[in-house]
Amino acid sequence: MEISLLLSFLGVAVALTLLPGPDLLFVMTQSVIQNKWAGIFTALGLCTGLLIHITAATIGISAILYQSSVVFSIIKYAGAAYLFYLAWQAFKHSSAPVEIEN
Known part of the structure; x- marks a missing residue:
């Protein structure tokens, strides 16, 4: 491995680690x-x-999901349904905007 490639990788890795x-x-x-x-x-x-x-x-769950499109679809749609449920709960229980004091 070339030293320039290694330094480039380390620079990007450090930047990604430090950035929020x-x-x-x-x-x-x-x-x-x-x-x-x-x-x-x-x-x-x-x-x-x-x-x-x-x-x-x-x-190895990721390997199983990669091999079985049915299981992947079930998990994908269950996750989407859960996100819709969370959005509905947030919409239903929304209140007045929060005022922050200085």
Whole structure:
């Protein structure tokens, strides 16, 4: 492997590690809008989801889903239905906008 390719890879890896992603922005938003406990529980939920995903990938669930289009479709549509359910709950329980004091 060439040294220039390795340095390019390391530079991109460090930049991606240091830049905030959507998870961090979501945790910060929940902390600012609600309170620190909402941010903590949001971070714990995101970490739990990451652990589940890593575990599934480790035991080979992704290979099974890749081979079986029926199972993949079931999971895909169940996930879409769950997102619609969450959107409906958010719409149904929406309240007045939150005012933040300076």
